[in-house]
Amino acid sequence: MSDASSTWNPYAPLAASTARALGVGAVLTVLVLWAVLTGFDLVSPNKLPSPWQVAKAFAYLVWDGENQRSLLWNATIWSLGRVFAAGVLVVAIGIPVGVLMGASTRVNAALSPLVDPFRSAPVVALLPIMVMWFGIGEWMKILFLYAGAVVYLIPLVRDAVRAVPQAYWISARDLGATPWECIRLAVLPLAMPRIADAVIVAVSVMWTYITVAEYVNAREGLGQLIQNARRFSAMDQVFAGIIVIIAFALLSYHLMRWIKGRLYPWETRV
Amino acid sequence: MTATDATQVSLDLRDIVQEYPQRDGTGTVRVIDGISLHLERPGIVMLLGPSGCGKSTLLHMMGGVRPIGTKTPTQGEVLIDGVPCHGAHDDVVMVFQRYANRPDLSVRENVAFPFRLKCWRERVPKAEAEQRVDAMIDAVGLGGHRNHLPSQLSGGQNQRVALARALVLRPRILLMDEPFGALDAQTRAEMQTLLVQLYEQNPCLIVFVTHDVTEALTLGDRVLVMSTAPAKIADDFAILEPRPRSSAWQRSTEAVRLEERILDQLHAKSSRRGSVTVSI
């Protein structure tokens, strides 16, 4: 067998159609397995609702004809709003702090003990503290998302800045640039694609924390929707809610990847 | 003051010693051991020596490009026009082997980059800067590639971009650190021809580091041969043959004798490390 057609070759090229077929095939297999497990009552519906139950719950969430309302639409708007508000804060504070840390070994030495350990902090355990400090209102939820994501963003931005080869700094200095000009005009532009990757990671982190953020006293939101459904043992709605969150996380991921590609077309061609 | 005076320049090294901390942290290594030099424009000075002997170290100090975290020079002084030089100098620009072209900027933006810096914005009006950039891109033969990214260019074309970026500033001293070392023979010959052309149009003091004997004989008005571990100037001679130097001259007894003289010097170094023979 030639190397190119071998399964165990990490460098083997793979046609887009083959890749898609394998991916779709795997998802369908899981769906079929799920349908079989629930269809033949091999698992209790209280533990695992069937695909069609979830689909029905989804339809109900999209449009509740009885009450003339869309629970899902409402919840999505609220969650999106919170992720967006926290995202603006994360970017507005995290990027400058990360850039300063990346640009100065002194600033980094001072700030990294205050930032780096929190990457492995139990963010969920912070929730009661956030409630104590900021109450149970909207600010608490946004600040919780912010805190959870910014501790990821800052070190990634710092590393993005530090990953820029020193040659560009040396060359700019030689041409007469001041240190600050070197950072602003040479290092930062080259760090931007990796900084964009850091933002994408931070947004993904926020989507995973949204349910936790909406744990306390949320009247609207996807996390609250799941909470509520769980309280009434509506497992089908819990599953539908989870799938919607995953879908939004994926959607925003691909949207941001696309935007990044448009902003920094040179990156992929290097 | 005449135009010639405006480009007149002198570069002096006085008793330069360079020591670097040893990699394992036990003390220091002396890389350069008391080099003194006097260079004047116009001319192409070739700095030749075995790899690792300290050519880059010496060249970088001439332009005030200082390694981060080590004092350079450890002892001695670099003077430009008789004035001690400690940092980056306006009249000195360096072309690196790995050309340091910005992957995110087009050819034109790369060449125009220096004019985005405050020190050059203050000195060169925008209109003049634009005109210099365009003229220089044409001069290095990249007129058709203005909007291309460096990743779309060949190695030789990338080195043309780096050369253009250095020359738009009209430096009085141009330092080149094995600029054509990574190019194939054909491209290297083209680049050498281009460099000579640009030099004839706008003579300045070029200090050109190479480990290629043929390159030294093709380009140099003066050839400095360095010894190694620690480095001293082992040989220093002039070549009077005008450029461009024909292949007939390259085969002449004069050229062959010079080549043997350099090779002897370089081989003497590897067999008798540390010992220094000076013959000027």
Ligand SMILES: Nc1ncnc2c1ncn2[C@@H]1O[C@H](COP(=O)(O)OP(=O)(O)O)[C@@H](O)[C@H]1O
């Ligand atoms: N910043 C540095 N710190 C420690 N050692 C260095 C540093 N720069 C160069 N050296 C050492 O000094 C010697 C000369 O280096 P270099 O000037 O780059 O030589 P060349 O350009 O002739 O190949 C080498 O042995 C190199 O390892």
Ligand SMILES: [Mg+2]
């Ligand atoms: Mg070198």
